[in-house]
Amino acid sequence: MSFDPATLARIANLARLDIPVDQLSRFGAEMSSILALVDQLQGVDTKGVLPLSHPLSAVSEMALRLRPDEACADIDREANMQNAPETENGLFLVPKVLE
Amino acid sequence: MSRPQHTVAASVAALASGTVSAVELATEALARANAAADLNAFLHIDAARTLAEARDADARRQAGDAAPLLGVPVAHKDIFVTRGWRSTAGSKMLANYVSPFDATVVERLRAAGTVCVGKLNCDEFAMGSSNENSAFGPVQNPWGNAQIGARIPGGSSGGSAAAVAAGIVPATTGTDTGGSLRQPAAMTGITAIKPTYGRVSRYGMIAFASSLDQGGPMAHTAEDCAMLLDAMAGFDERDSTSLDSEKAKVSIWRAFSDIIASKRPPSLGFEGLRVGVPKEFFAEGLAADVAIRVQEAIDTFKKHGATLVDISLPRTALAIPAYYVIAPAEASSNLSRFDGMRFGHRAADFTDLNDMIAKSRAEGFGREVQRRILTGTYVLCHGYFDAYYLQAQRVRRLIAQDFQAAFQTCDLIMGPVAPTTAWKIGEKSTDPVAMYLEDIFTLGVSLAGLPGMSVPCGFDQQNLPVGLQIIGNYFDEPAMLAAAHRYQQLTDWHQQQPGGAK
Numbered sequence: 001m002s003f004d005p006a007t008l009a010r011i012a013n014l015a016r017l018d019i020p021v022d023q024l025s026r027f028g029a030e031m032s033s034i035l036a037l038v039d040q041l042q043g044v045d046t047k048g049v050l051p052l053s054h055p056l057s058a059v060s061e062m063a064l065r066l067r068p069d070e071a072c073a074d075i076d077r078e079a080n081m082q083n084a085p086e087t088e089n090g091l092f093l094v095p096k097v098l099e
Numbered sequence: 100m101s102r103p104q105h106t107v108a109a110s111v112a113a114l115a116s117g118t119v120s121a122v123e124l125a126t127e128a129l130a131r132a133n134a135a136a137d138l139n140a141f142l143h144i145d146a147a148r149t150l151a152e153a154r155d156a157d158a159r160r161q162a163g164d165a166a167p168l169l170g171v172p173v174a175h176k177d178i179f180v181t182r183g184w185r186s187t188a189g190s191k192m193l194a195n196y197v198s199p200f201d202a203t204v205v206e207r208l209r210a211a212g213t214v215c216v217g218k219l220n221c222d223e224f225a226m227g228s229s230n231e232n233s234a235f236g237p238v239q240n241p242w243g244n245a246q247i248g249a250r251i252p253g254g255s256s257g258g259s260a261a262a263v264a265a266g267i268v269p270a271t272t273g274t275d276t277g278g279s280l281r282q283p284a285a286m287t288g289i290t291a292i293k294p295t296y297g298r299v300s301r302y303g304m305i306a307f308a309s310s311l312d313q314g315g316p317m318a319h320t321a322e323d324c325a326m327l328l329d330a331m332a333g334f335d336e337r338d339s340t341s342l343d344s345e346k347a348k349v350s351i352w353r354a355f356s357d358i359i360a361s362k363r364p365p366s367l368g369f370e371g372l373r374v375g376v377p378k379e380f381f382a383e384g385l386a387a388d389v390a391i392r393v394q395e396a397i398d399t400f401k402k403h404g405a406t407l408v409d410i411s412l413p414r415t416a417l418a419i420p421a422y423y424v425i426a427p428a429e430a431s432s433n434l435s436r437f438d439g440m441r442f443g444h445r446a447a448d449f450t451d452l453n454d455m456i457a458k459s460r461a462e463g464f465g466r467e468v469q470r471r472i473l474t475g476t477y478v479l480c481h482g483y484f485d486a487y488y489l490q491a492q493r494v495r496r497l498i499a500q501d502f503q504a505a506f507q508t509c510d511l512i513m514g515p516v517a518p519t520t521a522w523k524i525g526e527k528s529t530d531p532v533a534m535y536l537e538d539i540f541t542l543g544v545s546l547a548g549l550p551g552m553s554v555p556c557g558f559d560q561q562n563l564p565v566g567l568q569i570i571g572n573y574f575d576e577p578a579m580l581a582a583a584h585r586y587q588q589l590t591d592w593h594q595q596q597p598g599g600a601k
Contacts, residue, residue, distance in 0.1 A: 008473075015431060015476040016438070017469055018457035027473070033532045034474055038420040041490045044497075051492030053310055054340065055296045055548025056573060058499030064339050079199035085445035092441050095452045 003031035107171055107269045107323035114160070114170040121160070121170030121214055125153035128172040128216045131267045138239045140252075140261040142177050143185045143218040152214045159212065167352075168330060169212030175272045176259045177218040178225050179314070180303045181205050184215075188305040189223040189233040189255075192437050192444045192463030202303025203335045204272055204314050211330035216268050220258030223465045224434065225274055225307045228282060228537050230257025231528045232467045240287055240521045240563075241265040241597040247561045250521040253283030259317050260287040264597060270318040270327050274304060275551075276311045277422050278516070278541025284317055284553035285516035285566020290583065290593055291317040292324045295573050296548030297342035299328075300335035308429035309340070311422075311545050319593050321554065321583035325355040328576065346574040354577035359584065369405035372582065375509030376407055379415035380540055386519045388559035393515045396556035396567040399589060400513070400582075410505040410512065414498045418543035421498065423535055424478050424491035425546070430468075431475025437463060470531060499547040502570075511582060512570040515540055516553045520563035540568060550576050554583045555592040564592075 008028050012019050019027055054062040077090065086093035113119045129146050149172075156170040180186040180198035182205075187193040201209070209215070222232040229251040230238040238257040241264045243250030252261040256273030260283035263271055273280045275293035284291035292315050299314040306312065316327030329352035334343040376397060381390060401407050439445035439459030446458035464472070478487035505512060517537060527533045544551040549570055556567035567586075571579040587593050 003477075007477075011473050011477050011480070013457075014480070015472050016435075016453070016457045016460055017464070017472060018454070018461040019469070020461070027470070030470055030531055031473055031477075033530075034423065034470065034535075035477075037532050037535065038424050038474075038478070038487065038491075040417065040420040041424065041494055042486065044417060044490070044494055046490060046493035046497065049493040049496055051489050052496035052499060053492060055310065055495075055499060055546065056342075058496060058547060059503065059573065062340075065336075065341075065343075066339070067336065076199055080441075082199070083196050083442035085439060085443075094440050095449065095455055097452055 003028050003035060105266060105269060106319050107168070107326055108320070110171045110269055111168065111326070121153040121156035122150060124170060124172050125149050125214050125216065128268050132217060135265050135267055138241060138261050138265060139236050140220055140238050140258040140265070140267065141174070141217045142187060142189070142220050142235055142258070145184065145217070148183065149214060149216050156212055156214055164212070166210065166212035167326065168208070171213050171270070172216045172268050173208060173213040173270050173272065174216045174219050174259070174262055174268050175205060176221050176256050176274060178221060178274050178305045179205050179272055180305065181215065181218065184218055186218065186305070187235070188225070189221045189235060190463065190465065190468070191234040194234070194444070196442060200303060203300035203337065204331050205303065207333065208272070208330055219262055219271060222255035222257065223468050224305065224430070225255040225276055225279055226430070226467050226471055227254040228278070228534050229522070229527065230254040230283070231524065232465055234465055237524050242287065242521065242563050244598060247563070249524045250563065251286065251524055253286035253517070253521065255279040256283045256317065260284055260289060263287070263289045263317050263319065266596060270316055270323055272314060272331070273317050274312055274314050275545065276307050276426060277545045278538050280315045280317060281516050281541050281551055281553040281566065281568060282538070286521040286564065288555045288564030288592070288595060289317055289319055290321055290324055290552070290554055291315060292328060292552045292576060292580065293544070293550060294328060294332060294576055295342070295550045297340050298332045298347060298576070300333070300338040300341050302335055302337040306433040308426040309433060310429060311426060320587055321580045325352055325577070325580040325584070351576055351580070355580045358577060358581040368403045369400050369582070369585070372400070372405040372511065373408050373509040374400050374405045375410040375505050375512040377410050377412040377415065377505070377512060377514055379412050380514030384518050385515060386559070389515050389517070389519060389565050392557035392559070392565040393567055396586070397513050399586065403589065408509045410509060412501050412505060412543060414494065414501055415543055416539060417494055418498055418546055419535060419539055421491045421494040422538070422542040422546060423474070424487050425495065427471040427475035428479050428488050429475070431472045431479065434464070434468070434472055439463070467531065495546045498543050502543070502547045502549060506572045511579060514568050516566035516568040517541070520559045520561070520565060544570050549573060550579060552579050552583055554586060555595070556590070557592055
């Protein structure tokens, strides 16, 4: 399957990537060749094979460990906010969300 | 220079006997890093911070602290967040990010006594096989020269590999998602091990593909890797996939030392060791020089008692499409956190919130990262999810089962790490798929979550290093490291140094 301009625009929007217009055709061509590579999977007979997400489940089923959903105070607020692009009074500043 | 700069073991011995201090070792490592600045291996150096850590290590020793790696200089791949250091993942997105916390690996290695000499260059978000995808420029392979041209160090842990190969620090940390520890180790003539998935905590390791990412050590020798990995590995409740089984609790260093001390194979010879040689690893596309060197290495094992077993890993080539669905899918999800809001790059001009996010991401991410986000977004789309993502995960299970079938007849699997030696900088950077095909021998191991090593096994006609890949079954790191250690007692490939280095 080729990655036509409409598909690229749709996927780029879903991925929240504002690809400049002059780069669209090169991205499209590269994505088409990547898809041609991964399309090799389509011919493989996997009938009855279960998807494997945790690699060690190949030998015995691994369950993800969950922790209790509890509030904790291990985050240093000031240190964390030092990496913010814009802050005010200990809050992250972002463009207006609701008009 | 008489200092024990080359190995961790020699540094540990010299520090313990008092012939050298941590401050002296750190000072020399910083000087070497500065002298080798042309390699572009280091992204961040902070001499004051490093020397403070070194003074602390010397003080700990004075106070009777017996931490195993006390005073040994190391450097971290810039994928590991490090408190107070810039931690960029090789990306413009995180160019100014200073971590408020330490990765578990960083924390554990500091507790073991290591001194951080700096943060190392890598492919952006660990996505690449040549280190050319770093936003901060490519790393030079120390084995390149004017005659054969500037060479890639491999990737994505290219800075980590170059720093060890050039003798700047005796060991570094790296990460491996599809071969990013093993392939750069092979390309630069050093030793590295990617452990069993879940051995080393991913907490604070900037995420690329969470079901594949594993941290590991890079050094000159298998013995050094065993010491480093022992300090890095262990259960961490902050990583939901960290292993806490009985097998994972066994000390890697103790198990390695026990094998060496047992005077049983492979401590003295390889009698009884069954080495599986997959025919698919010696097929078309493998450079002749690489095939010869790898075959010679395998023959060394045979000569010293190992039994060679012909095995088949029939889906070796299918690992490429399976990986390039699964890894981008997980990457597109992991990298959705970069939105220009709380940290990371924010575009200067935008119209509204959505525009700010889309522009920040387009400006902050490099081309390869954007390609993988687009690929991942596509394969996870409604309508394609089953055909791509679930199909790739089914193929992943078949690949893992192929390895288990192979381990019925052999103890370790050996073959090449990569089809070629280090190529010229710029040679493959215009064709992403050509680069992906280079990963053919490492991807299957990653998809199966198995431990894999690269061990130096010779040079091609241009004097570029070749790596032998040793693959073990789950939790077999001690046996792999012991086999590699014995091989390194029989050979001196791991002791060769590039012409440009001191």
